[in-house]
Amino acid sequence: MGVVVEMDNIRKEFPGVVACDNISLELRQGEIHAILGENGAGKSTLMSVLFGLYQPDSGSIRVRGREVHIANPNAANRLGIGMVHQHFKLVSCFTVTENIILGLEPTRGMFIDTKLAAEQIKQLSDRYGLKVDPHALIADISVGMQQRVEILKMLYRNADILIFDEPTAVLTPQEVHELTKIMANLTAEGKSIFLITHKLREIKAIAQRCTVIRRGQWVGTVAVADASEETLAAMMVGRAVSFGVKKAQTKPGEKVLEIENLHVRGRGGVARVKGISFSVKRGEILGLAGVDGNGQKELVETLVGLRRADEGRILINNKEAGGLSVRERIAAGLAFIPDDRHKYGLILDFSLEENMILKSYHKQRFATQGLLNFTAIRAYAQKVISDFDVRSGRGAGALARTLSGGNQQKAILGREIDADPDLLIAVQPTRGLDVGAIEYVHRRLVEQRDSGKAVLLVSLELDEIFALSDRIAVISNGELVGIVNTDETDENEIGLMMTGLRREAVR
Amino acid sequence: MKLRLSKTSAVSLGAIGLGLFAGALLMAVTGSNPLAGFWHLFRGGLMNIERFGNSLASSTTLIFTGLSVAFAFKTGLFNIGASGQMLMGGLLASAVGLYVPLARPLLLLAMFLAASVGGGAWGALPGWLKVKFNVHEVVSTIMMNWIAFWTVSYVVPRYLRDVFLETQSRRIPAAASLRTEWLTELFRGSYINLGLVLAIAAVAVVAFLLERTVLGYELKAVGHNKHAAQAAGIDINRRMVASMAIAGALAGLGGFVFYAGYSVNIQIGVLPAQGFDGIAVALLAASSPWGVWAAATFFGILHTGKGFMTAMTGIPPTIADAIIATIIYFAATGVLIENVWDRYSKRHEQRAARRRRVDLEQGVK
Structure with missing residues (x-):
């Protein structure tokens, strides 16, 4: 097997951090080479260097044996390097074909020859088993399909070195499975793939070799077949990691949250939550599983009071809460860990x-006669910071912006849990966190459950849903598909339910 | 001892430096000597106690309008309506000054309240429109400026008119003026008045409000991230209206100190430029209340000095306005200066680190 890409001693510094510290690696013809590392380890930076988005401070890149200077993504394209970004770059009111040819439209006279392009795309799609309809509108197709359009975009540009940046983050288990097959097809046809990920299971499933990066440094390149998930995790984190969360059996108590026949409209008046009913009891974690964009956001916003329901009831501790303001709900015992912590959880330019x-500045202990009591505030903040192990270089006075994602999340967790809520709504509580922080957040959530609180966990990560939940509710297209006990189901069944199939149909 | 600057003050000082440099270029291009130009520009604002007093008097109004814009900025709102709020504040204050027979301290207090109410209402209304009907405050405050403009044009000739001129109000009585004999005498007959004391007090009050109070905390929370503020249970709509009302009241007070301090009557047909200059002041001050004081003083000096510069050198006074405009431009595009600053401090740090390493190695030997 020949070597198609050699990256030699790549170094890239950003103000204050060395994102890549003399990293070397090579990509062989026809292999899937995983780049494994925690968030912020430098894997995306390294691949961005290869794709021409960043210039390395030092080091060299050889593509098919020739030393190259990749000044920008266009140069990378000319070298046959393509990238599927985590966030797709598609025009949603264009068709698949229009998106793919954007930038190199085949013309006939003054006009774009979409017919020819569509044919070519159809052929490419068939060849790699992508099953994409060239005439569909992007807005009408699923996220999984959109990703395939991104893949086709690379193929249409004759790329044979493909970079996938966390491609499975947005997919259902079934779509992940399909993607795996597609990637195998691609390599069978002679393409070579870099796969950026922090999911060990995917690596075991499809990659041949794996390079591990930790804090900008090369830790090792291993043949995947010879390495267990545990070894890979230890290489990634730098210490042994415990998988799974220890959970004692608990007996669920009375209902803390109860919703009945909830209907909510989203933006533009579209019905997003269609008649959902469920309850969460003391001492249990209810996991809400579903593919992103199936009404979870609107449901949660309605529960915390940021949005009004059109119909239906919300009860917190058996009291009507549907008409309460956000603050009144907080007072009623609701705590909220939002998925977008920068938008809803923190004020980044506040200390x-x-x-x-x-959420508590207005209380007597922090404010008297309209003036803030900074001594009390500092003391309180320091207590939460030490209780929840929030690491901040400059202590409680540091701007929230300067903290790492994990520490920001711990700060939110601390604030919400310290308020001693009856009901904790956690949405994607470990999104973007590294393994160490994930472990911590999971432990704290289970602790809440064990101390008799009700926890509603909304997550797109099935692993997380399974690790924490006592019961799993599945939402699809705004409807509740069903609720199952975690120990009576498996990922396959939940995955199928996520596509909207009722449990009876699944079985 | 090394001088350490914060990044924001570096941006502001950089903007001033670049603005002055652009002014120098303009003077050179038009065939004048920049050094002479600047010498007379600053002498004009500072050379004697009277002119210095006039600079301070010019700055007084700018402090209020600058505070007004800066305060709204802190809550994430853009108040372009300081001019209109000034007019309404000035109009109500003048009306009270002309019609209410009270002893001087009480009269001034009544005018103070009238100006706050007039400006406050003129600010609160756009805030309410934004909250209720999602009308952008930039659009509505500009429209409110013109409503104020025409309101003044209607009310002054009809109810407050001067004996000789229909286009302006009667002179307010001495009891209703912020000008005070001892201050005027101290500054040898300049326009300086008690408004400056009010302005400095306002700076302190606004700084205290923003830094120490629950309301300030809430307003800043809404300004930095209204989504998080809302999710934390803050009623962001009421806070936005409150912020605009306070901003309007500050600009209204600017009208009070201008029409009943710097000036002695209110004219029709003029939308006061100080309202818009307040935006420049707030930008240069990076919305810090104490910075507003400094920036307003600086602009006050330029305003007073430009006439002198023209008289002495023949450089058109518009050059001074161009300098102000350029400073605003650089302050607004402060990112540029910030980047240079970052690069410089990074290099500085690296050099320091290298030095430490060398020290360490030598220590080992």
């Missing part, structure tokens, strides 16, 4: 201590 009192 850590100002963020810690975001």
Whole structure:
């Protein structure tokens, strides 16, 4: 097998951090080479260097044996390097074909020859088993299909070195499975693939070799067949990692949250939540599983009071809560860990201590006669910071912006849990966190459950749903497909339910 | 001892430097000597106690309008309506000054309140429109400026008119003026008045409000991230209206100190430029209240000095306005200066780190 890409001693510094510290690796013809690392380890930076988005401070890149200078993504394209970004770059009101040919439209006279292009795309699609309809509108097709359009975009540009940046983050288990097959087809046809990921299972499933990066440094390149998930995880984190969360059996108590026949409209008046009913009891974690964009956002916003329901009831501790304001719901015992912590969880330009009192600043202990009591605020913030192991270089006075994602999340967790809520709504609580922080967040959530709180966990990661939940509710297209006990189901069944199939149909 | 600057003050000082440089270029291009131009520009604002007093008097109004814009900025709102709020504040204050027979301290207090109410209402209304009907405050405050403009044009000739001129109000009585004999005498007959004391007090009050109070905390929370503020239970709509009302009241007070301090009557047909200059002041000050004081003083000096510069050198006074405009431009595009600053401090740090390493190695030996 020949070597198609050699990256030699690549170094890239950003102000204050060395994102890549003299990393070397090579991609062989026809292999899937995984780049494994925690968030912020430098894997995306390294691949961005290869794709021409960043210039390395030092080091060299050889493509098919020739030393190259990749000044920008166009240069990368000319070298046959393509990239599927985590966030797709598609025009949603264009068709598949129009998106793919964007930038190199085949013309006939003054006009774009879409017919020819569509044919070519159809052929490519068939050859790799992508099953994409060239005439469909992007807005009408699923996220999984959109990803395939991105793949076709690379293929249409004759790329044979493909970079996938966390491609499975947005997919259902079934779509992940399909993607795996597609990637195998691609390599069988002679393409070579870099796969950026932090999911060990995927690596075991499809990659041949794996390079592990930790804090900008090369840790090792291993043949995947010879390495267990545990070894890979230890290489990634730098210490042994415990998988799974220890959970004692608990007996669920009375209902803390109860919703009945909830209907909610989203933006533009589209019905997003269609008649959902369920309840969460003391001492249990209810996991809400579903593919992104199936009404979870609207449901959660309605529960915390940011959105009004059209119909239906919300009860917190058996009291009507549907008409309460956000603050009244907080007072009623609701805590909320949002998925977008930068938008809903923190005020990044406030200091850590100002963020810690975001929901309680108006209480007597922090404010008297309209004036803030900074001594009390600092003392309180310091207590939460040490209780929840929030690491901040400059202590409680540091801007929230300067903290790492994991520490920001711990700060939110601390603020919400310290309020001693009856009901904790956690949405994607470990999104973007590294393994160490994930472990911590999971442990704290289970702790809440064990101490008799009700926890509603909304997550797109099935692993997380399975690791934490006592019961799993599945939402699809705004409807509740069903609720099952975690120990009576498996990922396959939940995955199928996520596509909207009722449990009876699944079985 | 090394001088350490914060990044924001570096941006502001950089903007001033670049603005002055652009002014120098303009003077050179038009065939004048920039050094002489600047010498007379700053002498004009500072050379004697009277002119210095006038600079401070010019800055007084700018402090209020600058605070007004800066305050709204802190809540994430863009108040372009300081001019209109100034007019309404000035109009109500003048009306009270002309019609209400009270002893001087009480009269001034009544005018103070009238100006706050007039400006406050003129600010609150766009805030309410934004919250209720999602009308952008930039659009509505500009429209409110013209409503104020025409309101003044209607009310002044009809109810407050001067004996000789229909286009302006009567002179307010001495009891209703912020000008005070001892201050005027101290500054040898300049326009300086008690408004400056009010302005400095306002700076302190606004700084205290923003830094120490629950309301300030809420307003800043809404300004930095209204989504998080809302999710934390803050009623962001009421806070936005409150912020605009306070901003409007500050600009209204700017009208009070201008029409009943710097000036002695209110004219029709003029939308006061100080309202828009307040945006420049707030930008240069990076919305910090104490920075507003400094920036307003600086602009006050330029305003007072430009006439002198023209008289002495023949450089058109518009050059001074161009300098102000350029400063605003650079302050607004502060990112540029910030980048240079970052690069410089990074290099500085690296050099320091290298030095430490060398020290360490030598220490080992």
